[in-house]
Amino acid sequence: MMASWQAAVMVAIFALATLFTRALPFLAFPASRPTPKFIVYLGRVLPFAITAMLVVYCLKDVHPGTWPHALPEVLAMAVVCGLFLWRKNSLLAIAAGTLLYMVLVQVVFV
Amino acid sequence: MRDETINTTRHIVRTAFPHTIPVLTGYLFMGMAFGMLLASKGYGAGWAFVMALTIYAGSGQFVAVGLMAAGFAPLTAALMTLAVNARHVFYGIPLLERFKHYGRAKWYMVFALTDETFALFCSVQPPPGMDEKKFYLAISVMDHIYWVCGCTLGGLLGSALPINTTGIDFVMTALFAVIFLEQWKVKANRTPALIGLGASILCRVVFGPQWFILAAMAVLVLVFSLGIRPLQQRMVEP
Numbered sequence: 225m226m227a228s229w230q231a232a233v234m235v236a237i238f239a240l241a242t243l244f245t246r247a248l249p250f251l252a253f254p255a256s257r258p259t260p261k262f263i264v265y266l267g268r269v270l271p272f273a274i275t276a277m278l279v280v281y282c283l284k285d286v287h288p289g290t291w292p293h294a295l296p297e298v299l300a301m302a303v304v305c306g307l308f309l310w311r312k313n314s315l316l317a318i319a320a321g322t323l324l325y326m327v328l329v330q331v332v333f334v
Numbered sequence: 335m336r337d338e339t340i341n342t343t344r345h346i347v348r349t350a351f352p353h354t355i356p357v358l359t360g361y362l363f364m365g366m367a368f369g370m371l372l373a374s375k376g377y378g379a380g381w382a383f384v385m386a387l388t389i390y391a392g393s394g395q396f397v398a399v400g401l402m403a404a405g406f407a408p409l410t411a412a413l414m415t416l417a418v419n420a421r422h423v424f425y426g427i428p429l430l431e432r433f434k435h436y437g438r439a440k441w442y443m444v445f446a447l448t449d450e451t452f453a454l455f456c457s458v459q460p461p462p463g464m465d466e467k468k469f470y471l472a473i474s475v476m477d478h479i480y481w482v483c484g485c486t487l488g489g490l491l492g493s494a495l496p497i498n499t500t501g502i503d504f505v506m507t508a509l510f511a512v513i514f515l516e517q518w519k520v521k522a523n524r525t526p527a528l529i530g531l532g533a534s535i536l537c538r539v540v541f542g543p544q545w546f547i548l549a550a551m552a553v554l555v556l557v558f559s560l561g562i563r564p565l566q567q568r569m570v571e572p
Binding site (some may be wrong): 225226230231233234235236237238239240241242243244245246247248249250253255257262263264265266267268269270271272273275276277278279280281282283284285296297300301304305308309310314315317321322323326327328329330 | 340352355356359376377381384385388389390391394395398401402405406407408409412415416419420421422423424425426427428429430431433434435439441444445447449452453455456460493499500501502503505506507509510511512513514515516517523524526527528529530531533534536538543546547550554555558559562
């Protein structure tokens with residue numbers, strides 16, 4: 225355990241460094257000046273690429289090469305996508321997929 | 335046509351809330367996991383509360399627990415946080431124009447730009463007539479509250495939950511997958527979506543789970559700058 229003031233300094237550093245990563249684009253391209261065309265273009269294409277990146281990020285620690293060969297992830301993901309495309313209901317798809325995943329990792333593929 | 339009741343705080347919160355339910359689930363349970371982990375290193379609910387309130391980053395805070403347990407190392411703390419959260423640098427770019435006229439609320443919303451809030455910002459629109467800024471601000475604040483509650487609760491509970499929550503973090507994966515499918519419906523989005531998927535998978539395979547995000551970010555900027563003309567033509571306002 226650190227002294228309380230040391231822990232507080234550490235927390236402040238975590239907070240400021242995190243804020244810095246989020247604020248950087250806004251500091252680099254302030255609202256008072258027109259945003260460069262290339263950045264506006266990036267802003268238009270990035271959201272779709274980032275969503276895909278976040279899906280991969282969530283699954284980054286999955287190893288298809290070893291047991292259970294990513295089966296819980298594949299099955300739950302199939303349920304999420306299938307239900308969403310079939311019933312057009314995102315909450316239903318997310319809830320059903322998550323519950324199935326929990327059952328799979330807790331009971332089926334132990 | 336103008337309906338004043340649509341912009342009451344109550345109505346805005348009610349409209350925004352259903353969109354945040356997956357985040358509510360994920361943040362409560364992941365926050366609790368964080369609070370319990372932190373408590374196991376000797377930092378109680380008060381610390382969990384302060385960290386959730388001021389840092390407000392899922393994976394960043396889990397890394398922070400390890401560093402808090404290891405001892406006083408400010409430089410390591412700064413560098414690790416920057417590395418873990420580097421992906422956040424991308425989130426502001428699509429929102430530069432939208433946030434331009436948000437006034438003071440803008441900097442709170444920049445601070446509160448987590449993966450999940452960003453993903454909602456890119457996929458959810460307020461109904462016609464509703465104040466756009468207040469709608470997105472409501473999402474920001476609600477998500478932040480869920481996280482602070484989850485983390486603090488975990489710190490208070492301290493040890494294991496009576497129910498097994500293993501696997502509940504899949505709720506975030508599912509949320510992002512659904513948002514991906516939602517964006518997929520618009521044909522013009524498909525090329526950047528596929529580029530993002532391809533680059534991320536490729537970089538994950540090549541660089542491993544720790545470093546792939548930084549690599550994928552670089553690859554994305556490169557590919558998008560090379561493909562600027564064909565993509566720009568397709569991405570013109572609908």
